Amino acid sequence: MRIKQISVSGLFGIFDHVIPLNMDERITIIHGPNGFGKTAILRILNSFFNSRYAELRAIPFRNFRVEFDDTTSVEIIKNSDNAEDSETNNIGFNFYNHDSKPAYFALKQPDREVFISYGSDDSIREQIYPLIFRGYSTEKTLSLEDSVEVYDSFSSSKLKLKEEPDWLEKLKDNIHIRLIESQRLLNVVPNRSSRRSVETPSMLSTVSAYSDELAKLMQDKFKEYGTTSQSLDRTFPVRVVKQQPSTDLTDEQLRHQLYELEATRSRLIEVGLLDKDEDAEFQIQPQDIDESTKNALAVYVEDVGKKLSVFAEIATKIDLLRKIINNKFAYSYKEINFSKEKGFVVTTSYGSSLSNSKTLLPTDLSSGEQHELVLLYELLFKVKPNSLVLIDEPELSLHVGWQVQFLKDLQDITQLADLNILMATHSPDIIQDRWDLTVELKGPQK
Known part of the structure; x- marks a missing residue:
């Protein structure tokens, strides 16, 4: 729709x-x-x-x-x-x-107000009479609608007014809208107070928030990759023994598949999803193939393909983001890369000497560079398909x-x-x- x-x-x-x-x-x-x-x-x-x-x-x-x-x-x-x-x-x-x-x-004019408290469980309390919404930049009395909007702006939870009819909720479930506003360099994020263990909103540079968010996404995918690897490795010997020799798979096809896996691995290293020394198992060379190892290698190739497929979507998005941004950043001698630990990794250098290279914080980018990075990141990573x-x-x-x-x-x-x-x-x-x-x-x- x-x-x-x-x-x-x-x-x-x-x-x-x-x-x-x-x-x-x-x-x-x-x-x-x-x-x-x-x-x-x-x-x-x-x-x-x-x-x-x-x-x-x-x-x-x-x-x-x-x-x-x-x-x-x-x-x-x-x-x-x-x-x-x-x-x-x-x-x-x-x-x-x-x-x-x-x-x-x-939709009637709001006739009641709401008190929202921010706890570790994002708890919400409503009271009949007007009370104070606390924890924002100042104490404010808000209508129910206003409170829902402020809460939604920085909480992972979503609130809905209970009065909406089923047809309206269904319509909104089918149509997804995201607004990328002209002011996009500041972001409202939850900030946990250690004294009261309470989440309150605070302002953070959007480019920093998205850098942290991407690092978390990459870490989550790496954990998923580890879980998939453990599951496949545990059953690998049994599946090799049960694997029937395939006369359809030629040596040339097997060599091609190994080359493709190594190319995929190199690409994942390039975008920061795998480390250069990650898993020596990828180092099997095509010339090592003989009839005695062909059966095991066929299972191995299938397993590695499944492991690496975990990264397919995020790797494609990171690769396109890196390509577009570096095309723009080249004029100011900057380059962006990505890591599971830091998210955005921006370096600057002049000339060919690596000794001139310097790492910058994402907030060191110009406002135009931040606008471009934030906008492209939102399109690639924060919007549902369709x-x-x-x-x-x-x-x-x-x-x-x-x-x-x-x-x-x-x-x-x-x-x-x-x-x-x-x-x-x-x-x-x-x-x-x-x-x-x-x-x-x-x-x-x-």
Whole structure:
């Protein structure tokens, strides 16, 4: 299920826009003058599908409609004449499912507030009367909706308002939206207080947070690799004994498979997932093959393939990220690599001498370099397949040369990660000659 068109009327009390999405190319670019609602449209989409209703209320519009490729659609209505939605600032949702009667749901104005406490189990307590949300930058009294949004912004757990009907929850389960905002260099993360064993949000450089996150992902895959290896090694002798000689597998095919395994291993070393001295078992040479070892080697090749396949997805993503970033970083004599211990490993050097090499912290990168790294990392590692990713102003802090290359890089990523893109930009350098992918937002006819 994919979104094929969005439309809005009465945006800021002025604008009506219709935006058909490019279903084949999977990239749609909206552009127009400042103030015409590019960012607002992205925020409405994100707010609705991620249940950020407090933000949805704050954006002034009359009607917002989302049409899907299965002919269903959903309509968001503000200040409707519907009798169920007569209170000020209420929002109504209509779901149109083929020829059946539209399903309607009125989201009432919040009439209660919530107290959220952050414990080791991410516990939440609700009380009937207004209390204080503690642990943020200041003490604040928040509505239930606001509290859910703040909690979701830094917790691995997700909260839902209990009042949502089944059809609305099902719709949101089928459509995944992620907004990559223009301000993406700071990240809200949990911070555990040793004194009170309480998690409270704190601000951290996004590039540092993602570096730590990637290191954890790599470590987890390495542990999975170890578990798979132990399981296969434990049963290897039995399977060799039971293996029937294969007349279909030639010596040449076996040699080719061994070469392929060694190439895969070298690639995994290059992207930091395996150490150079990892497992001497990979060192068997093709010339050692004879009839007495062929049967055992056939089992061995199959086992090693299974072990290395654990890394297949993450290795492909890291490899593409490294390729794109190093192409950009070369101009400033920087290079990025990756390790299980540190995540992003940035080095800089001038000339060919290794003695001139210096290791940098990810936060030592320029704002443009951080923007590029954060954006590409999010696309590759933080978005579910078949999601619609909303990107606001990807050109921020990027050199013109990087903007020119951006769309090509984006196409490579969307193909690998299976994504749909809707982005808002002012930059003709990003669009280049692909005006066929664009939708221009225009003002009202005079």
